[in-house]
Amino acid sequence: MTAVLFDMDGVLVDSEDYWVEFEREELLPVAVPDADVDLAEVSGMNFREIYDYLDEEYETAITREEWIDRFEAFAETLYTEHVDSLDGLHDLLAELDDRDVPTALVSSSPHDWIGLVLDRFDLAGAFDEVISADEIEAASKPAPDVFEYAASEVGIPTEECVVVEDSENGIEAAARAGTIVVAYRIDAHGDIDLSPADVVVDDAAELREEVLRLAG
Template structure:
């Protein structure tokens, strides 16, 4: 394998622990109060596309503007104060750099949110590319568009890219892009379908070992 593409939420930082609870307990009951929506339906999507999805599938009870304002405020607090970086992330990125393997963050989050994480955890310059779904006018995960775009950006065929993902939508998107998918199992997502992944890992150490083995 010739490149490694890391999802941010749930992989590089443990934000999914917070986002899943926020979406389940606050956002979904507020936006679609008369519906019982499984948070797995929207996990991994760009937050603006979550609203579009809910509006199209269920009918929303709040305005897009109010939704964006509430989600954005939660994001700033989350990324600047609450999340933790994946154990061993700096070491893994250094070892990939030493091996000459290009790396990228590939996230459904906006660049501003990614920037908060990069600044807080001293990741500036650690990745060869920082890619947001906002960079392209295409469908969000589980569609493969963002990973196909990322492969083009790093200059490596998708089939030679390792993608590390945690959500069901993200795993499916990476698989549909024909990448090699490492699914990082986290408690926040529970028993989701990870069958599309090429490997499933349960800890930061196992994640690091699997990625390094795939690029060796």
């Protein structure tokens, strides 16, 4: 039996373009004005852990509280007004349900942000498990912890779980967990290392095809 574990940002919703612009243009110039940070370093990480990473590596110019406030304010607007869901998402989830394939939404975002997405796109109850790395004792991606936890929650061995991820850290985390990794290539991340993935897809139709094949 197979389970499918979906990342949220960049996979289920097209939020990464917005996050990249926000972090590159508004947040990082204020938080680490003297550093040239490659966003691939922090993509896929929980936003609180991003602050800790930047503070350790570069020393930050704003407080942790200001960092969190800026993120939370932007997230509220982003998830309620701007993002679109993956094309054909409801049909894909319905097909997996018809095949009795367990599904999970697995995200580094806080549960409140996940809830905004579930409400906006009528996805409440669409996944067997909804897991926020922000709520469990797990190291942030690229550590494999969150996917190992998700696999245990759906009751499927990691090696029989299909993970759909878009970020370099997320892809590495899924690979380190021993899952079957589908890398969803999006423009927001540019030229990142996709080599740990088992399959690379470039659009929603190809993603659906590969997920259904692997879950078959």
